Amino acid sequence: MNKKTNQWEKRPLVRALAAAMLVMASGQIFSVNAAETPVQGGTLNVALGSDTPIIDPSITGQSVTALIDRNVVDSLVGQAEDNRFTPWLASRWEVNDNHTDYVFHLRKDVTFSDGTPLDAEAVKYNLERILDPKTTSSYSKSLLGPIKTITTPDAYTVAIHYDSPFAPLLQGLSLPYLGIQSPTYLKKTQNTSNTVVGSGPFILKSFVKGSGSQLTRRADYHWGPGYAAHTGPAYLEAINFKYLPESSVRLGALTSGQIQAIDAIPPVNAKSVKNNPALEVKTKENPGIVRVLYLNTSKGPFTDVKVRQAFLSATDPASAVKVAFFGTLKAADNVLGPQTQYYDPSVAKLGGFNLDKANKLLDDAGWTAKNAAGIRTKDGQPLTVDFVYDPSTLETSDVTLFQAVQFQVKKAGIDLKLDPVDSGGFADRTNNNQYDVVSSFYVRAEPDILRTVFHSSYAPPKGSNYSHISALDDKLTQAVGAPDAQRKQLYSAIQREVIEQAYVVPLSVPAYQLGISKKVHGISWATNAKPNFYDVWLSH
C-alpha cells in the first residue's frame, strides 16, 4: 500500500517534469520555427495617432488614408524599399526615353473585391475620374501630371501619353493615392468619402471617421506586389485600425498587450518602449522634403541672402533635434531626406552650424547695432522674424524643436517670434504673404516634390513655395522629364542652390515610428514611409 502510494505520488511528478521539458523543448522548436514560417490568421490591432475625414484615396492627400488603403487598393506598379519599381497590377511596362509615352500591360487574373475584373477600361476609368475636375481630386491629380491622352490598345493594355515629358509618373502610380478602385463601385457610388472597393489583399469592412477602420482578408488574393516577401493571400485574418489621439493611451494600450502596434510614439517614451522586452520600435525615415524652415525671400529681412545665410549658420540642427527628439530622429543636412531618389550627400558640407559666420554675415548685411534685448537692429528696426505655424499639424516635440532654434538664433541676435495660429489662420497668413518663416515636410521618394515647393507657379495658395522663389523654375521644369542621368545632375544642382541661397533651413529628417509587439513579424516599408501589412503575421 505504502509502496503503491509512493509510486502514485511519484508518477505525476515524473509526468509533470517530462511534460515541462517537452513544453520547453517544443517552445524552443516553436520559436525557432516562428522566425521562419509565418503563421496564418489572427487579428492585428493598430492604434493610430491621427485620423482622416475621407477614405477614398483619390480625393485626399491624407497620409492615414494612404496607410489604410495600401491594404485595400493595388497599384499598377510597386516600388520596393530601395526605390526600384516592380510589377504589380501591370506585369510589365514600357517607357520611352523622352518620358512622354507609357504603356502598361496588365495582369489578366485580377478581380476587385466586388467581383469586377480588372482590365484596361477599369484603369482608364480610374485615372480619368481623377483628372475630371468634378471629382475634386487634388493630390492624386498632381501625381498624374499633364496627361494628354489615356488609350486602351487592347483589353489589357493601357497607354498614357504626354505632350511634355513627365518622368515622375511611375513613382506616383506606385502610391495608394493612384490605387485602382472597382469601376463598377465608383460608377454606382455617389459619395465615395466613406468607402473603398479595390483589388487589394484586404477588404475595407468599415470606416468610421474619428474612430477607425476594420479590414478583413481576401482569401482569393494572389497578385501581390513584386517587392512582397510572399505570394497568395495575406497572413492576417483581419486588421483593425483604431484612432487614439492621446499618446499616453496609445502607449498604455500597447504595453498592456491590448493592441500590437501603435504609431507616433512620443520621443520621450521611445526609450521605455525599446527597453520593454515584449516590444520593439521600427523606424522608417521619410523620403522627400525634410522638416525645414522656409525663409520668405519676398519680403522683410530675408530678402537679403546674407540674412538668410546667417539664419542658416546660426541654427544648429544637431543639438536642437537632440533636445527635442531624444535621439529618435536625425538632424537634416539637406532639403531632401537621404531616402529620396537623387539625394546628394555632398550638399551637407555647404551648410552647417557656424555662429561666427552668422555674426559676420549679419554685420556685413548692416545689422550691426543691438537693442537692449540683444537683438540686432538696422535703421532702428529690430531683426525680428515672424514664424507662423499651426500647432494642430505638429507634435509637441516639433514645437520644442522650434523653441530650440529660437534660442540658437537669438545668440546671433535674431529674434525668431513664434506665432501659433489655427489651420484657418495659417491658410490666411500664408495666402496673404504675412509671414517670414513657416515650416513643413513632405513625404515623397520622387525628387519632383521639389517642384511643388520651389517652383514659382506653386506660391501659396497654389502650393508650398513658401520661400517665394522663382530662380529654380528652369531647372525644375527641365528635371520633370529629362533622361535619368540628367535628372540626377539637375536635382543635385537644385539641392545645392537651395542650401547655398539658404531658401530653407533643414532641421530634422521626419520618420514614421511604429511601436510593435514582438509577436508581430514581417513589417516592411512602403516608399512613403508607411508600414506594409501584406507580409505581416502574428506568432502566438
Added chain:
Amino acid sequence: MLWTGIQRLFTILAVLWGAATLTFVALKLIPGDPVSILSGGANVVDDAFRAQLTHEFGLDQPLWLQYLHYLGHALIGNFGQSYQYREPVIAVIFSALKQTLVLAVGALVLALALAVLNALATAGRWRYLRTFFTGLELCLLSTPVYWLGIILLSLFSFKMHWFPVMGNEGWQSLVLPIITLSLPLAAILSQILRDGLEEALSQPFALTVRTRGAGETRLRLRHGLRHATLAASTLTGTMLANVLSGSILTETVFGRAGIGKITLQAIASRDMPLVLGIVMLSALLFVIINLVVDAAYLLIDPRLRKRSS
C-alpha cells in the same frame, strides 16, 4: 394656452435664427480660406480644383446671397455638404450624435443616480461621511476630465484588463468613458441636491412629517427630495446640453467619434456648413431641454401648476 404655445414657438425660432446668424457672421469674420485648409494634406491646389470647390461651396456668390441661401436651406433642414467630409452635414452630425448620445445620457443617468444616493445618505447627518464626500466632490470637480480618463484607463484597462480600450462597440467600451464623464457631473449635482435637501429638512413641514411618525428615510424620499429636485433639474438640463455638445475631452482620451471632436475640427478647418449645422443642433437642443425642464417643474412642484393656470 394656445397663445403660450405660439409664443414659445416664436421664441424657439428667434433663438435658432439668432444662433445661425451670429455663427455665420463670426465664421465670415475670422480669416481662413476653406479651400486652402481642405487641401492641407496635399501640397498642390490647382486652379481647376479651387474653382470647382469654390463653386460647389457657393463661395463665389456675394455674402448676402450666401446668407440667404443658407438660411433658406436651414429652414427646410438642409445644411448642405460638409467641406471636410464631403458628405451631407446631417449625415455627419447624426453619425457622431449616435456616439455622443449614448455617452451623454449614460453619464447623466449615472451622475444623477450617484448624486441622489450621495445626497440622501449624507444630507444633514453622519458628519464624518458627509465631510469626506464633500471633500471628494471638490476634488472631482477640480480634476480635469482628461486626466481622470487617463487614470481610469491606466487602472482598469492597462493594469487590470477589465475594459478594452479598442473598439467603439459593445458596452465594455462605454463603461470607462461614462464613468469619466459622470464623476464631475455627479459631484456638482450632489452638492446642489444636498443643499436643497438640507434646506428642506430644516423647514417646519419636515418637523410636521416627523411628528406624524414618518421615518427618516420616508421623510427624505417622499418629502425632502421633491424640494431639492427643483434646483437640480434646471442644472441637469443645462448639463445634458453641455455634455452633448462638449464631451470632447472624454472623446479624445477614449478615441471616440463624437460631436465634440467634430465641432472642434469643423471650426479649425472653417467647415462652415458643418459648424452652422452643429450650432443649430445645439441651439435646438438647449431650447428643447429647457422646455422639458420647464414642464418638469410643473410635475415636481404643484404650487407652480396653480400659479400658471
